Amino acid sequence: MSAPRHPIAIIAGAGVLPLEIAQAARRMGHGVFIVALRGSADSRLFTDFPSVELRIGQLGAMLDTLQTRQITRVAMVGALTRPALSDLRPDAGMLRRLPRIIQAYRGGDDHLLSRVIAIFEDCGLTVMDLREIAPDLVAPQTTLSRTAPRERAIGDARSGFRLLDTIAPFDVGQAVIAINGRIVAIEGAEGTDGLLDRVAAMRSSGRLRDARGKGVLVKAAKPGQDMRIDLPTIGPVTIAGCARAGLAGIAVRAGEVLLTDRQKMIEEADAAGLFLTGMNSGG
Amino acid sequence: MSAPRHPIAIIAGAGVLPLEIAQAARRMGHGVFIVALRGSADSRLFTDFPSVELRIGQLGAMLDTLQTRQITRVAMVGALTRPALSDLRPDAGMLRRLPRIIQAYRGGDDHLLSRVIAIFEDCGLTVMDLREIAPDLVAPQTTLSRTAPRERAIGDARSGFRLLDTIAPFDVGQAVIAINGRIVAIEGAEGTDGLLDRVAAMRSSGRLRDARGKGVLVKAAKPGQDMRIDLPTIGPVTIAGCARAGLAGIAVRAGEVLLTDRQKMIEEADAAGLFLTGMNSGG
Numbered sequence: 001m002s003a004p005r006h007p008i009a010i011i012a013g014a015g016v017l018p019l020e021i022a023q024a025a026r027r028m029g030h031g032v033f034i035v036a037l038r039g040s041a042d043s044r045l046f047t048d049f050p051s052v053e054l055r056i057g058q059l060g061a062m063l064d065t066l067q068t069r070q071i072t073r074v075a076m077v078g079a080l081t082r083p084a085l086s087d088l089r090p091d092a093g094m095l096r097r098l099p100r101i102i103q104a105y106r107g108g109d110d111h112l113l114s115r116v117i118a119i120f121e122d123c124g125l126t127v128m129d130l131r132e133i134a135p136d137l138v139a140p141q142t143t144l145s146r147t148a149p150r151e152r153a154i155g156d157a158r159s160g161f162r163l164l165d166t167i168a169p170f171d172v173g174q175a176v177i178a179i180n181g182r183i184v185a186i187e188g189a190e191g192t193d194g195l196l197d198r199v200a201a202m203r204s205s206g207r208l209r210d211a212r213g214k215g216v217l218v219k220a221a222k223p224g225q226d227m228r229i230d231l232p233t234i235g236p237v238t239i240a241g242c243a244r245a246g247l248a249g250i251a252v253r254a255g256e257v258l259l260t261d262r263q264k265m266i267e268e269a270d271a272a273g274l275f276l277t278g279m280n281s282g283g
Numbered sequence: 284m285s286a287p288r289h290p291i292a293i294i295a296g297a298g299v300l301p302l303e304i305a306q307a308a309r310r311m312g313h314g315v316f317i318v319a320l321r322g323s324a325d326s327r328l329f330t331d332f333p334s335v336e337l338r339i340g341q342l343g344a345m346l347d348t349l350q351t352r353q354i355t356r357v358a359m360v361g362a363l364t365r366p367a368l369s370d371l372r373p374d375a376g377m378l379r380r381l382p383r384i385i386q387a388y389r390g391g392d393d394h395l396l397s398r399v400i401a402i403f404e405d406c407g408l409t410v411m412d413l414r415e416i417a418p419d420l421v422a423p424q425t426t427l428s429r430t431a432p433r434e435r436a437i438g439d440a441r442s443g444f445r446l447l448d449t450i451a452p453f454d455v456g457q458a459v460i461a462i463n464g465r466i467v468a469i470e471g472a473e474g475t476d477g478l479l480d481r482v483a484a485m486r487s488s489g490r491l492r493d494a495r496g497k498g499v500l501v502k503a504a505k506p507g508q509d510m511r512i513d514l515p516t517i518g519p520v521t522i523a524g525c526a527r528a529g530l531a532g533i534a535v536r537a538g539e540v541l542l543t544d545r546q547k548m549i550e551e552a553d554a555a556g557l558f559l560t561g562m563n564s565g566g
Contacts (some may be wrong), residue, residue: 084492163453170446172466183455188468189485198481202472209367 007031008133009071011062012041013078017233017260019045021077024134033071035062040080056083060093063123074120075128076229097122114226127228130258137262139278141254144262145269149249149277152180153216157251157279159183160218168222174232177247179215184208192219192234196241203246212246213273220253227256235260239268239276249275290314291416292354294345295324296361300516300543302328304360307417316354318345323363339366343376346406357403358411359512380405397509410511413541420545422561424537427545428552432532432560435463436499440534440562442466443501451505457515460530462498467491475502475517479524486529495529496556503536510539518543522551522559532558 008030012018018041022032034051036043043053054062090098097119117127131138149157156178163176163183173187177199187195196217202208219232234250234257242250259265269276291313295301301324305315317334319326326336337345373381380402400410414421439461446459446466456470460482470478485491502515517533517540525533542548552559
């Protein structure tokens, strides 16, 4: 008889994705323990799971808690607000690791997160790929909506994937919007919702004259991205944003993008007449 | 005694740049005739020059006017609002060329403008490089402001130039903003003012936590860009936008970017403590 596996700790940032990952991990037979990060995570979501709420600065307390529970595998899920150093108030366990952490505050998000992984691994933890613990949240290579993308939309999606692959070394956004063969918006630090709002505003102001119902939100991971962190994610709010922006639909790269609340997304895409499709790497 | 050269026609879109180009061309000894495009150009600016006001759809009338004045050289200056096809109301001279023009409405701006050049050249006109007729408006390879860029800002500028060169084939924006080694915003169809507004908004909302006085607006032409059209341009409004966005300054690629109202730009940059510098291609 094999010993029961030790639980997985989910280090939870903002949004419902940490909860969805926790539920998916439980469906896969994993025990789950939640570390809700104060100021980012909504700890009320996790009443169904054993959990602790900690500040980012309490790295020492987190490590102690995990050790007590014999947890060695962690997953990091959900957006973190990058705290100002002055708000960090590190505990003793964190202070010992502070020089590395300060280094992590320079450079792009990839850089920051890969340092965080390195710090966790220094502490004897294994950081898991979210696709492994929650495979049923990953975008499949198929069209999920009732509407399928038309030829022009597929062309727009391909342009978008090419641009995303091209800018990947710069560690910037993971989404673009292409309309009728033209890239009209590239995501930066504003995020995908901001990107969609911008296109909606450019439509309203007449800066974009293309007919509504044209254009594609294109989203993918960076080639070579560490898939343990910061997987691109879309959810019902993305559908609503695409509808406001007057797009035809959403193309994500299959196997690389997480879908939160998939059933609701599909229903809302169908209600808005948008397509939602997972495409392979070649486009 | 050589015959006097025929005048140059400036096909004027929005902004004061057409006037500045006209004045610079006159300083270079050129005769100047203005074609002010209704709905885009401010025809009141040109009282000091012979001029005609026409709709974009009056291509035939424009060609007739230029022929009567023995004008064969034109320059296109200033932003055009891409009119909806339904607003075009082409005259007879334009109708004959309509199939080519309709083609020009698909694809990115480069595509559109290179078609316009091809149409003009079909009609026996030569489209001139703005740098040739107005060399004193082109950014020199030097720092124009009292403040010079610091080492980190130079690094940000280099990242920005690399990114701009990388995305050039996609015919998207010609500006990015880099802060402390990180690209935070890439220009799309919203234009440079919109780009700066976005960074200002991300600072206000706390989405960007970098200290004010950091970061660079980086602007360049696309490698291989046809320098007769759509040269990237900055002016006093760009300085104001950078100040609102809390940047350290502006780096443009020398020889590729037009500076409008240069003296006012420099004064306002100095008043705001911003640097304004032209860098060479290698950064």
